[in-house]
Amino acid sequence: MQHAAPGDGRAVGFLYPGYSAQDDYPRLEALVREAGADVRLPLVHTDIGEDAHRVDALLEMGSAHRLAEGMAALAGRGAQAVVWACTSASFVFGWEGAHDQVRELATVAGRPASSTSFAFVHAVRALGVSRVAIAATYPTDVAEHFAAFLKAAGIEVVSLRGSGIITAAEVGTWGRAEVLAMAGAGDHPDAGAVLLPDTALHTADHVGELEAALGKPVLTANQATLWEGLRLLDVTVTAPRLGALFS
Template identity: 70%
Template sequence: MTALGFLYPGYSAEDDYPRMEQLIGSDIRLTVVHTDIGEDAHRVDALLEMGSADRLSAGVEELRLSGAEAVVWACTSASFVYGWKGAHDQVRSLAKSAGLPASSTSFAFLHAAQEMEAAKVAIAATYPEDVAGLFSQFLKAGGVEVLTTRGSGIITAAEVGTWGREEVLALARAGDHPDADAVLLPDTALHTVAHLPELEDVLGKPVLTANQVTAWEALRLAGRRVNAPSMGALFTKEPLVQVTV
């Protein structure tokens, strides 16, 4: 049994995790611990507070007791908002606090893009334009070319969590670029796991979504490889690319 731990901000699309556990199968357990998000707002000051070391460390003991072998901060915006250096510092602090290998959804996107050899990407985000732009800057700092960035102006994770299939497909279509190797849908508040095969079929290319890449990143940290076609092309790619945080 491989136990993987996730610190998830608040309550929005956390039900993607038991769904992924079923789709991945094997002997892998995904344990979610919810963190206190403070103010639910896709605004820089609120996101900086949401991802603070104190808020993250509060959930670490529960994950340790669950037997987790690795931990991922399951949030995109409250990691990349710190910038390239700050996001690294956040992960290092989490790893020290947990005593476990650690990462975040922002780095998961970067590593997943590397895994898929997606040198050029399009971003289809739920966020306001300014926050979406910070994600683009983060990816560029990691060596990924961003062809286009589309924000949707959604302020709260609570609203994002109400989006269903039609909204997710519309978001992906609107954010795609003909020259993009992959389309990235950040925001772990967005339900995407049930729609991964359809998204890739509609767009004709790999689609990387926040909860999907977060689970993949935890598996990577634990040294596990899982073939799960229903989880998208990312979970069928061979061989595993060695990447570093």
């Protein structure tokens, strides 16, 4: 990968479902710029339909027509790559279905595309980790779909803990204390990294503290989504405040 240089004017566009932790993205953009990269992160909100961590609702949330409407709103924002900034409404389609979703998004966008689910897979591989723990906000049955998605990618899930939260709106109200408690409860001694897979969760300011508390890499949805977008642009950013993934 090449390092971003001032004046490059690169941009990653994000399709973000609804409104919950979207304010993580201006914070992430500021951290990237502090690290010396001239990269913008334009974001548009997609219509999610029903706000529910339930498989049928998530399949509709990630449907092609909703993503296409989001891309139409993102057009003209100068993005050279686009990421569907949602984990649950991508992994619920399964390994092949999530690939189809991203391929269709790339066709509509006319540029490289990915999703947060694939961001986790690529980030785990980049860290050289093979065994992970999942600390999820979702109900356990939904979190199990994420575990199956990771398994299909050849990643071993040594433990999974769901929190039973149904709506992204509720997740968006969680602060530092709840995030730290969930990550700690979901850790496992055999895990090389802990994954927090919900883009509705505010984590931009907590990654460093999470890793210090757990003594291992922590991948959060918005952090990994940012990294995936930069990967699509072939840009590397060193920003230790965003954890081992950015170090």
